Amino acid sequence: MKTFKEISPYAIENNPFGMIGKDWMLITAQNGKDMNTMTASWGGVGIMWNKPVAFIFVRPTRHTFQFLEAQTALSLNFLPEAYRAQLQYCGSVSGRDENKILKCGFHVCMDESAPYFEESDTVFICKKHYAQMLTGESFMDPAMDKACYGDLNYHKMYIVEIEKVLKK
Ligand SMILES: Cc1cc2nc3c(=O)[nH]c(=O)nc-3n(C[C@H](O)[C@H](O)[C@H](O)COP(=O)(O)O)c2cc1C
Numbered sequence: 267m268k269t270f271k272e273i274s275p276y277a278i279e280n281n282p283f284g285m286i287g288k289d290w291m292l293i294t295a296q297n298g299k300d301m302n303t304m305t306a307s308w309g310g311v312g313i314m315w316n317k318p319v320a321f322i323f324v325r326p327t328r329h330t331f332q333f334l335e336a337q338t339a340l341s342l343n344f345l346p347e348a349y350r351a352q353l354q355y356c357g358s359v360s361g362r363d364e365n366k367i368l369k370c371g372f373h374v375c376m377d378e379s380a381p382y383f384e385e386s387d388t389v390f391i392c393k394k395h396y397a398q399m400l401t402g403e404s405f406m407d408p409a410m411d412k413a414c415y416g417d418l419n420y421h422k423m424y425i426v427e428i429e430k431v432l433k434k
Contacts, residue, residue: 295333305357323421339379392426
């Protein structure tokens, strides 16, 4: 197993559209003795408040949501293509029902307060700075609101500082 090296966010060579939208990421957080992870493919990276940040969007119905609400630390894990089945599983089963981390056989590493997975190729260690629910009235086009949130299960947006990038 290769070891991680810390790199600057500016040294990331992969395309962020591909990393998030096509390869997907695992949002992982811990609260006390409990830990959970879920697959996400909506979000982005950029600069906010002069800091490198990621934007993630999590519905309150996700088990992961309560971990994000309780803690400021989290990690975004980008795994190689060989783990596609595990990513699919972590995006279709809830941590309320199964211990997904155990079932996937992921090895948990700790970076101060944020857990991450040894199986990852790239890890963002993040700190939550800002959180806000999306609302229907904020959409310019009501059709878009209806198409994405007809069930009113709006995402909550988190703007998280990328404090550390770990790369194999
Ligand atoms: C490819 C993929 C991408 C997903 N992206 C998101 C996302 O960005 N935000 C979200 O709230 N749920 C997303 N989901 C759904 C959650 O991963 C899924 O509901 C998961 O089972 C939640 O797990 P949890 O209840 O343990 O938190 C995605 C699922 C898949 C398969």
